[in-house]
Amino acid sequence: MYIAMNRFQVRIGAEPTFEAIWRTRESYLNDMAGFIEFRLLKGPTLDDHTLYATHTSWADKASFEAWTSSEQFRRSHARAGNDSGESLYLGHPRFEGFEVIRSESKADAAA
Secondary structure, eight states: OEEEEEEEEEETTOHHHHHHHHHHSOOOGGGSTTEEEEEEEEEEEOSSEEEEEEEEEESSHHHHHHHHTSHHHHHHHHTOOOTTSSOOBSSOOEEEEEEOSOOOOOTTOOO
16 A cells, blocks of 8 residues: 655635635546545644644555546646635645555544
Protein backbone atom coordinates (compact mmCIF):
# COMPACT_ATOMS: atom_id res chain seq x y z
CA MET A 1 0.00 0.00 0.00
CA TYR A 2 1.09 3.58 -0.67
CA ILE A 3 -0.09 6.73 1.11
CA ALA A 4 0.17 10.14 -0.56
CA MET A 5 -0.25 13.28 1.53
CA ASN A 6 -0.22 16.99 0.81
CA ARG A 7 0.01 19.56 3.58
CA PHE A 8 -1.55 22.99 3.11
CA GLN A 9 -0.97 26.05 5.26
CA VAL A 10 -4.22 27.95 4.74
CA ARG A 11 -4.29 31.63 5.67
CA ILE A 12 -6.45 32.59 8.63
CA GLY A 13 -9.90 33.52 7.35
CA ALA A 14 -9.52 31.52 4.11
CA GLU A 15 -10.59 28.21 5.65
CA PRO A 16 -14.24 28.36 4.47
CA THR A 17 -13.15 29.02 0.86
CA PHE A 18 -10.53 26.24 0.99
CA GLU A 19 -13.04 23.74 2.40
CA ALA A 20 -15.70 24.74 -0.15
CA ILE A 21 -13.26 24.13 -3.01
CA TRP A 22 -12.58 20.61 -1.74
CA ARG A 23 -16.26 19.85 -1.03
CA THR A 24 -17.43 20.84 -4.49
CA ARG A 25 -14.63 19.63 -6.75
CA GLU A 26 -14.91 16.51 -8.85
CA SER A 27 -12.09 14.20 -7.88
CA TYR A 28 -12.32 11.32 -10.41
CA LEU A 29 -10.36 9.20 -7.93
CA ASN A 30 -12.90 6.39 -8.12
CA ASP A 31 -12.09 6.05 -11.83
CA MET A 32 -8.53 5.02 -11.03
CA ALA A 33 -7.27 1.47 -10.60
CA GLY A 34 -5.60 1.03 -7.23
CA PHE A 35 -7.39 3.92 -5.49
CA ILE A 36 -8.53 2.97 -1.98
CA GLU A 37 -9.45 6.06 0.06
CA PHE A 38 -9.31 9.86 0.25
CA ARG A 39 -9.52 12.08 3.33
CA LEU A 40 -9.28 15.83 3.82
CA LEU A 41 -7.93 16.53 7.31
CA LYS A 42 -8.10 19.76 9.31
CA GLY A 43 -5.35 20.30 11.84
CA PRO A 44 -4.45 22.98 14.33
CA THR A 45 -4.81 26.71 13.82
CA LEU A 46 -1.62 28.66 14.51
CA ASP A 47 -0.96 32.42 14.47
CA ASP A 48 -1.03 32.85 10.68
CA HIS A 49 -2.56 29.65 9.24
CA THR A 50 -4.63 26.54 9.73
CA LEU A 51 -2.98 23.26 8.76
CA TYR A 52 -4.84 20.93 6.39
CA ALA A 53 -3.73 17.68 4.80
CA THR A 54 -5.05 15.46 2.07
CA HIS A 55 -4.48 11.75 2.56
CA THR A 56 -4.99 9.19 -0.20
CA SER A 57 -4.40 5.48 0.05
CA TRP A 58 -3.42 3.47 -3.01
CA ALA A 59 -2.80 -0.22 -3.67
CA ASP A 60 0.81 0.65 -4.55
CA LYS A 61 3.06 3.50 -5.61
CA ALA A 62 2.58 2.68 -9.31
CA SER A 63 -1.19 3.26 -8.94
CA PHE A 64 -0.55 6.67 -7.39
CA GLU A 65 1.94 7.59 -10.12
CA ALA A 66 -0.58 6.53 -12.79
CA TRP A 67 -3.07 8.93 -11.15
CA THR A 68 -0.66 11.85 -11.27
CA SER A 69 -0.10 11.40 -15.00
CA SER A 70 -3.75 10.71 -15.87
CA GLU A 71 -6.38 12.77 -17.65
CA GLN A 72 -8.54 12.38 -14.50
CA PHE A 73 -5.82 14.09 -12.46
CA ARG A 74 -5.69 17.01 -14.91
CA ARG A 75 -9.49 17.38 -14.91
CA SER A 76 -9.66 17.19 -11.13
CA HIS A 77 -7.02 19.86 -10.62
CA ALA A 78 -8.26 22.15 -13.40
CA ARG A 79 -11.31 23.00 -11.29
CA ALA A 80 -9.53 23.13 -7.95
CA GLY A 81 -8.67 26.80 -8.16
CA ASN A 82 -9.60 29.78 -6.08
CA ASP A 83 -11.66 32.41 -7.91
CA SER A 84 -11.22 35.12 -5.26
CA GLY A 85 -7.88 36.24 -6.73
CA GLU A 86 -6.02 36.08 -3.41
CA SER A 87 -3.84 33.16 -2.42
CA LEU A 88 -5.35 30.94 0.23
CA TYR A 89 -1.95 29.58 1.20
CA LEU A 90 1.29 30.42 2.93
CA GLY A 91 3.72 28.84 0.49
CA HIS A 92 3.18 25.81 -1.72
CA PRO A 93 1.54 22.56 -0.59
CA ARG A 94 4.07 20.06 0.71
CA PHE A 95 3.89 16.53 -0.70
CA GLU A 96 4.86 13.46 1.32
CA GLY A 97 4.62 9.89 0.02
CA PHE A 98 4.91 6.74 2.12
CA GLU A 99 5.20 3.02 1.46
CA VAL A 100 3.18 1.18 4.12
CA ILE A 101 5.40 -1.26 6.01
CA ARG A 102 2.87 -2.41 8.60
CA SER A 103 -0.82 -1.71 9.09
CA GLU A 104 -3.45 -2.65 11.70
CA SER A 105 -7.14 -1.89 11.81
CA LYS A 106 -10.10 -2.78 13.92
CA ALA A 107 -12.82 -4.33 11.80
CA ASP A 108 -15.70 -2.67 13.67
CA ALA A 109 -14.10 0.75 14.20
CA ALA A 110 -16.09 3.86 13.29
CA ALA A 111 -14.75 5.95 10.41
